[in-house]
Amino acid sequence: MTPIVEVRALHKRFGELEVLKGIDLVVNEGDVVSIIGSSGSGKTTLLRCLNLLEEFHQGEVRIGGESIGYRQRNGQRVRASEREIAGQRAMTGMVFQAFNLFPHMSALDNVTLGLTRVRGMSRRQAVELADHWLERVGMLERRDHRPAQLSGGQQQRVAIARAIAMNPRVMLFDEATSALDPERVGEVLETIRSLAQEGMTMVLVTHEMRFARDVSDKVVFMDGGRIAEQGPPATLFSTPESPRLQAFLKTSSL
């Protein structure tokens, strides 16, 4: 099993407030890892550290074996250059809670932008690949629509296509269904589930406990900036060890 994501002793502060207090986490190739926990536990911050949308102050994140975001120069820890960081971010695909599609572009152009500008593909190659992924998420017929002409669920599926078309080592989902109408949640979860079944490596921050239980190889419970408990979903959900997880599971609908 090849580790795709390796997090070691990760610390992150917002000013005085320490939000990640030493995180160690390994995600192997093909694994689906769900991070659960109450708001403020640090789960979204951890996910955002994995693609350097957040800076971190100690520890290390490796994606595909490469240490990202920082380098040692004369014994000093310095932030990598903007160009290096941009390249490292492209190793991960991120799906946001608020979709964050580019509103001035069609669904198709949302997907091709990174392919032509970051991957250096020709327009034709990019369109071909974008069409493939738009079809895969069921959005090919709407490829020429602007985001404003799409429902939330449709927008999120385009956002998934945009991220995965870049051929990332790992897909990161940050509460991908939290902003959706209840009747739209299912279509997005189905899309994520089918990608998981094809062997895509994924890290999901989610409040969908049932989905986390069904789709994950490993579930990570975060509490107060630490990983309080982790394990296969069957054990974690049926026999939680820590009182905090027991209490958390009691209040969340499963």
Next chain:
Amino acid sequence: MQWDYFFDQVISHRDALLQGTAVTIGVSLSAIVAGTLLGIAIGVAVTYGIKPLRWPARVYIDIIRGTPVLVLVLATFYISSAVGLDLGAFQAGVLALTLFCASHVGEILRGALQALPRGQIEAGRAIGLTFAGIFRHILFPQALRYALPTWITAAVEMVKASTLLSVIGVAELLLTTQQIISNNFLNMQFYLLAGLIYFLIDFAIEQVGRYVGRRLDRPARRTT
């Protein structure tokens, strides 16, 4: 009103009138183009710049926007010659209007950029774009759409402000008109004529702006 006499006068001064109109258009367009380019740089600096860039840009915008254009025109003309910069009246005038235009464009762009959701930058970063790419493909096209109506207003203001160059002796349309009037005393007719020409220039700018706006609104644009 003696219309025959007026038309005779228009025809005999037509070269001067055309020349004055050309100078007005030339001054305005130069200032709008140069001021917009400089203004974009200032707007980016004030919105996304590191502190040593952001503060000078902020101070620039506040000071220049708060100064009457006439003062800017006179100051540029007299200070430039005092410090040994050999600018003619035309160049000094264009420079003053450019500086003024840039301060407005900078502020307009800042407002438009700050209205964009933070998630747009993050989505651009997440697909591996550098800031330059994010600005060019994601932020600027969206900000342009927000900023266009105000930018058109600023461009029209520049044409009006170009009349102030008459005080430093640039023979633009207003000064030319005054010179013609001093020969034939047809005050009302020639001021009305000048007003009509200014209106036509501004009208043309607004039409161009509307055309660009429609282009930006066209659905499913190809961006690459």
